[in-house]
Amino acid sequence: MSSAVRPGHHVTTPEQARQAAVVDAEGHVYARDAQQTYIGQYPGVSEEETLGYFSRKFDELANRVLLLKARVRAGADSADSLQQSRAALQTELEAQAWVGDVQMLHTVLGEIEGQVEALRDQERRASEEATAEHLARREEIVAEAESIAAQDPASIHWKNSQTRLEELFDQWKAEQKRPPRLSKAQEDPYWKRFRAARTTFDKGRREFFGRRDEQHAQVRRTKEELITRAEQLQHSTDFGPTTKAYHRLMDEWKAAGRGSRRSDDAQWTRFRAAQDVFFAARDAANAETDRQYGQNLEAKEAVLAQLEALMPFEDPDAVRERYHALLEQWDAAGRVPRGDVRRMEDALARVQDAFRQAEQQRWQRSDPETQARQDSVLAQIDASVHELEEELRRAQHAGDERARQQAEEALEARRAWREIVARSS
Structure with missing residues (x-):
């Protein structure tokens, strides 16, 4: 006992x-x-x-x-x-x-x-307290299930949510086994809500994966077509247009979106393999071309050195014949390797710009109208200098220190301006 x-x-x-x-x-x-x-x-x-x-x-x-x-x-x-x-x-x-x-x-x-x-x-x-506790626990389970079911299908993590719903169902069954047992009238409203939440979730899940499977099927068909087009181009030797075509295919591939991982990875391998065949052949052809253009580069670098030796073009007329002869040699040298094209073109452009600028300056100096305008400006400056010299003498004679200082500063500025104008003519 x-x-x-x-x-x-x-x-x-x-x-x-x-x-x-x-x-x-x-x-x-x-x-x-x-x-x-x-x-x-x-x-x-x-x-x-x-x-x-x-x-x-x-x-x-x-x-x-x-x-x-x-x-x-x-x-x-x-x-x-x-x-x-x-x-x-x-x-x-x-x-x-x-x-x-x-x-x-x-x-x-x-x-x-x-x-x-x-x-x-x-x-x-x-018993009443235990029943109230049971009902509160049922409410917690149901509320969380309803919260899971109410998630946005576009952002829900389906696997984790499915696992959590299964855990909640196990908790529900465990609560049923724990005394005191609820009456049918007490338990039914909660069970109906819980069952409705699971039904809503399962329906949303089926619809989501149904749409995703349909989208994946469309992506798979689109990428299969892109693979066919890529494979048709892989042996092309028309490298320029075909390179652009492959770039367009890549843009279309990205725009098609992601399919299922298994099929997407396999299709990408095939698509990439077709590109690799083409670009490997193109790179080999470019390498051979660059090797052949190596001698042209040496010739153009020699011509460029001679052109740069003519600079600065202080007298374009004196070097004009030599300048154009070197440009003809440049053109005759032919194409250079792709990696050197921009460097060589920029260097030649600097020389040509300097020559055109020198010609422009020479023409401006020899143009009658331009010369007339410069002479008129010099005459105006000379008249202004003469007036300022007179003002300076008057200020010195009158002993006006302030007027003398102002006249000297103005006279110095006019003389500097005349020097600049005269030099440019």
């Missing part, structure tokens, strides 16, 4: 038995109450033995009552079970007559009834 259940022990003494009942000559036993209730008969033995027999039966019942009281106090069983035990003892007590303190047992059983009801109230409160 559990240490928490410690029943009392009841023993009816012979004196208590004689006070509770009387025995006649034939062994019949009657209670000492107002009705002289008949208890039973135990013939052929002494009064003491008769009373002892019926009092021991009472003590056995009393001890079972005390055991029940201890179990109630310890909460050793449910209130319903304890109430059933109490009712059975109450019926047993009322069904027979006993030798002993019957009223005491009625009192104890009454106390037990009150204690059982208190225990029932406690169990009811605990």
